[in-house]
Amino acid sequence: MGEPIWIPSKERGQNNAMCRFMGFANERQGTRFDRYRDLYQWSVTDIAAFWGAFWEFGEVIASRGYHQVVDDPNRMPGARWFEGARLNFAENLLRYRDDRTAIVFKGEGADTRRLSYAELYRLVASLAKALKKAGVVPGDRVAGFMPNIPETVIAMLASVSIGAVWSSCSPDFGIQGVLDRFGQIEPKVLFGADGYLYGGRRFDTLEKLRGTVAQIPSIERVILVPYLDRDLRCADIPGATLYREFISGVTRADRIDFAQLPADHPLYIMYSSGTTGRPKCMIQGAAGILLQHRKELLLHTDLKREDTIIYLTTCGWMMWNWLVSALSVGATLVLYDGNPFHPDPGLLWRLAESEKITVFGTSARYLNSLESSGTRPGRECDLSSLRTILSTGSPLSAEGFRYVYREIKSDLQLASISGGTDLNGCFALGDPTGPVYPGELQCRGLGMRVEVYNPAGKPVVGEPGELVCSAPFPSMPLYFWGDPDGAKYRSAYFEKFPGVWAHGDWCTLTETGGMIIHGRSDATLNPGGVRIGSAELYRVVETFPEIADSIVVGQRWQGDERVILFVRLAPGVGCSEELKERIRQRIREEISPRHVPAKIIPVAEIPYTVNMKKVELAVRSVIHGEEVTNRDALANPEALELYRDLAELQD
Numbered sequence: 001m002g003e004p005i006w007i008p009s010k011e012r013g014q015n016n017a018m019c020r021f022m023g024f025a026n027e028r029q030g031t032r033f034d035r036y037r038d039l040y041q042w043s044v045t046d047i048a049a050f051w052g053a054f055w056e057f058g059e060v061i062a063s064r065g066y067h068q069v070v071d072d073p074n075r076m077p078g079a080r081w082f083e084g085a086r087l088n089f090a091e092n093l094l095r096y097r098d099d100r101t102a103i104v105f106k107g108e109g110a111d112t113r114r115l116s117y118a119e120l121y122r123l124v125a126s127l128a129k130a131l132k133k134a135g136v137v138p139g140d141r142v143a144g145f146m147p148n149i150p151e152t153v154i155a156m157l158a159s160v161s162i163g164a165v166w167s168s169c170s171p172d173f174g175i176q177g178v179l180d181r182f183g184q185i186e187p188k189v190l191f192g193a194d195g196y197l198y199g200g201r202r203f204d205t206l207e208k209l210r211g212t213v214a215q216i217p218s219i220e221r222v223i224l225v226p227y228l229d230r231d232l233r234c235a236d237i238p239g240a241t242l243y244r245e246f247i248s249g250v251t252r253a254d255r256i257d258f259a260q261l262p263a264d265h266p267l268y269i270m271y272s273s274g275t276t277g278r279p280k281c282m283i284q285g286a287a288g289i290l291l292q293h294r295k296e297l298l299l300h301t302d303l304k305r306e307d308t309i310i311y312l313t314t315c316g317w318m319m320w321n322w323l324v325s326a327l328s329v330g331a332t333l334v335l336y337d338g339n340p341f342h343p344d345p346g347l348l349w350r351l352a353e354s355e356k357i358t359v360f361g362t363s364a365r366y367l368n369s370l371e372s373s374g375t376r377p378g379r380e381c382d383l384s385s386l387r388t389i390l391s392t393g394s395p396l397s398a399e400g401f402r403y404v405y406r407e408i409k410s411d412l413q414l415a416s417i418s419g420g421t422d423l424n425g426c427f428a429l430g431d432p433t434g435p436v437y438p439g440e441l442q443c444r445g446l447g448m449r450v451e452v453y454n455p456a457g458k459p460v461v462g463e464p465g466e467l468v469c470s471a472p473f474p475s476m477p478l479y480f481w482g483d484p485d486g487a488k489y490r491s492a493y494f495e496k497f498p499g500v501w502a503h504g505d506w507c508t509l510t511e512t513g514g515m516i517i518h519g520r521s522d523a524t525l526n527p528g529g530v531r532i533g534s535a536e537l538y539r540v541v542e543t544f545p546e547i548a549d550s551i552v553v554g555q556r557w558q559g560d561e562r563v564i565l566f567v568r569l570a571p572g573v574g575c576s577e578e579l580k581e582r583i584r585q586r587i588r589e590e591i592s593p594r595h596v597p598a599k600i601i602p603v604a605e606i607p608y609t610v611n612m613k614k615v616e617l618a619v620r621s622v623i624h625g626e627e628v629t630n631r632d633a634l635a636n637p638e639a640l641e642l643y644r645d646l647a648e649l650q651d
Contacts, residue, residue: 004435005405006413016302016432024057025050036431036443037513044449047073047471051291051447055082058294060287061095062087063260070472076499077489079472082263082287089267089286090124090161091258093327097121100305101332103150104355108197108338115150117330120157125253127158130246134221136189138163138259141269143187144315145169145178145209147196148337151225151243152315153324155191160267160286163259164189167269170314171196171205172610177632178212181271184281185481186218191243195228199339202228210237221246263287264478270318270421272492273609273633280488281481284424288474292425293325295446301359301388301415302432303329310334311361311390312348317611318421319361319392331359345370349377356385363393363612364400364416371403372548372570378408390430392417393612395517397539398439416441418517420503422493423475427467427503428515439539440514448473452509457497460509464533466521467505468497476501506533523616525554527561527594534616537597540590541565541583546573549606552597553620555649564623564649565597568606575602601648605639619643 013019022033025042029049033039043050048069055069067084096102096117103120105113115123136142142159146152146168156166167185169178171193182190190212195204213219222240226232234240267286271279297303309326310333313319326333334355340348340362352360370377377383386409391400396416404414415430418441427450428441436442444450449471451459480489496502506521518524518533525532534552541550549568554561565583569575580600588596607615610633618628622643631637 002437005401005438006411006436008413008432008434013433017298017304018300018302018431018433021054021057021299025053028053036433040444040446040513043446044471047447047449051081051474054291054295054447058291058298060087060290060294061092066263073471076472076501077476077486077494079476080264081285081474085263085287086260087263087287087290088161088163088258088260089290090157090256092290093157093325094121094124094256095328096305096330100330102327103153103333103335104308105150105335105337106351107147107149107336108200108342110197110337113150120154120327121256122252122254123154124157124161125256126247126250127154128161128256129250129253131158131162131164131189133250134189134246136162136164138261139266140164140189141167141185141187142189143167143169143182143185143191145171145173145182145190145192145205145212146225146315147171147193147227148313148315148320148335149193149225149227150335151193152191153333153335155223156324159189161256161258163261163265165266165269165283168315168320170316170610171203171208172198172314172635173316174632174637175208175211177610178208179215180279180632181281182212183216184279185269186216188218189221189223190219191223191225193225193227194232197228197338199342204228206237213238261286266478268321268424269481270321270424272421273611273613279633280492282422282477283479283481284475285478288476289321289424290325290328292423292473292475293322294328296322296426296429297326297329299446300426300429300431301390303331303359305330307358308332308334308355308385309359309361310336310348310352310355310357312336312340312363312366313361314610318424321424323361340366341369341373345373345375346377346380349375349381349383352377352383352386353381358385359388359390360386361390361392364391364396365393365608365612367391367396367400367404368542371400371407372545376407383409386412388413388415388430390415390417392419394614395519395535395538396439397535397542399539399543401436401438418505418515419445422477422503423473425475427469428517437510437512437514440510440516442514444513444515450515452507453497453500453502457500462508462511464506464508464518466496467503467507467517469501469503520616523553523620525552525561525563525595527554527563532591532595534614536591537563537565537587537595540586541567544579544583546570546579547583551606551614551616551619553616553623555598555620555623557598562598563595565600566603566606566619566643567600568604569602575600599648601646603642605636605642607637607639608635609633610635623649
């Protein structure tokens with residue numbers, strides 16, 4: 001394991017919400033927890049007691065309390081949470097109504113905008129009133145095809161304040177990707193912008209909106225937000241109204257009549273990636289998401305009212321939903337929309353300096369690209385306010401950790417976090433009270449009975465296996481859309497180990513309680529029957545300065561499997577035999593001879609989903625001549641053609 005790369009100071013390790021919750025739990029349970037490991041063990045042994053205690057500690061706003069935390073803590077799926085409670089998700093996020101800044105928006109080509117909590121509340125109140133006037137009622141679906149701008153947050157809050165169900169896609173989705181998602185859930189109202197900016201280019205989305213409306217007959221109203229063109233007209237879209245005109249049709253509202261709804265009332269509809277089939281539509285309940293997000297923000301991130309938090313995300317990724325829940329803490333949200341490397345890689349760090357950002361959330365890919373660009377944010381910007389960096393989307397290598405501490409800041413907590421859209425939260429994440437080890441996630445989440453199973457379904461420590469959750473948790477999907485008997489839901493998580501959630505990650509639980517993610521279990525490499533996660537190879541390969549990016553897959557070959565490594569080279573670098581041999585030698589020494597790539601092939605581009613995840617399975621399908629459906633789930637679907645019919649793969 002080696003030595004930790006960061007240890008919290010005594011003051012920081014004790015003066016945080018995690019320690020306060022530990023004392024809170026001790027007082028109520030008669031326990032003497034003084035370290036995270038013991039608190040975690042209690043939280044997954046007496047699940048009802050933990051979630052009940054956090055409901056109180058987290059100060060959930062509810063017009064009626066629950067009569068039991070969970071009806072059966074051993075039933076999964078199917079456990080019912082917080083029965084009897086009545087609450088509203090938006091009310092919990094809008095608990096503050098003062099002049100403190102709620103949202104700072106910065107986008108490419110856009111002036112900085114600021115909204116106070118009081119202004120945010122009034123804007124949500126007016127939009128909620130207009131939506132009610134338009135006939136939106138509890139259970140209706142409201143969809144957003146929007147950039148990451150304040151109006152998207154306002155639209156979500158206004159919708160769920162009524163009891164409508166919110167779902168969103170980012171505007172870089174292709175029209176088929178939008179139809180594959182919104183076409184299933186049949187929204188009544190669609191929020192859309194006229195376009196977005198990325199990398200200095202303007203992208204018009206009106207044609208996508210026209211096509212969407214034409215093919216989804218359930219859409220009665222389209223609310224258009226001018227973003228590229230402040231003089232926008234409704235552009236011949238049936239049922240369209242400009243955002244400002246939609247709100248001007250009602251008298252100003254200063255109070256929101258928050259619909260009080262059951263704990264399991266649908267809140268969000270989230271989607272699986274859709275790279276291997278039609279996206280699954282996952283329905284998530286209000287109380288479950290609220291509890292999960294507040295637990296992760298308050299305890300695991302130690303987010304406070306005086307904090308300023310950013311997460312580099314689009315509205316098509318669950319991290320947008322997670323970020324918006326920071327309003328419930330009263331923190332300031334920084335929304336950024338655009339290319340984080342335009343006009344240069346220092347953009348977001350200058351923003352962190354000017355806005356005094358304390359919690360900076362991003363992806364492993366962003367940090368790797370930052371390192372490859374030679375950027376040294378800590379030397380170029382004043383990051384004295386920065387306390388925490390969060391990284392997710394893919395495993396961050398040990399070298400990535402070292403880069404952060406060497407070139408960004410040495411006295412911050414780097415929390416690599418991992419979970420999924422499915423739960424809209426994390427299985428493993430940060431612990432403000434504990435050390436950080438390079439390449440490791442610090443801990444498993446409180447209340448999440450996360451284990452690693454070997455192929456026989458037995459828990460193991462210190463060896464790789466399947467990440468599972470062996471007990472129910474509040475933010476599990478309520479059900480899948482269009483799955484009346486639950487067959488798709490059970491198939492997605494519960495077939496490999498009956499009654500146990502198998503998430504599809506290949507990982508190792510360490511002796512200290514941390515976790516190392518090796519990659520997706522369905523994309524593990526298996527030459528000679530020895531499994532290894534793709535992340536293991538990336539950790540080695542992407543330390544080479546000659547390699548800008550890479551993707552690795554297994555190719556069926558002569559009754560076995562061989563490893564194929566595709567590399568995107570740094571500018572001006574050629575894929576020489578000498579470079580290939582150095583890569584092979586490093587893999588042989590640091591991983592194993594069995595996992596040395598049979599082929600190292602240069603490509604111009606690596607395919608990613610719109611949520612910035614490498615798509616090993618899609619590349620694997622292409623090199624085997626198999627069809628890849630739902631290409632609109634990819635940020636750069638044209639890149640897949642680079643892998644088709646390669647002569648290098650035929651020998």
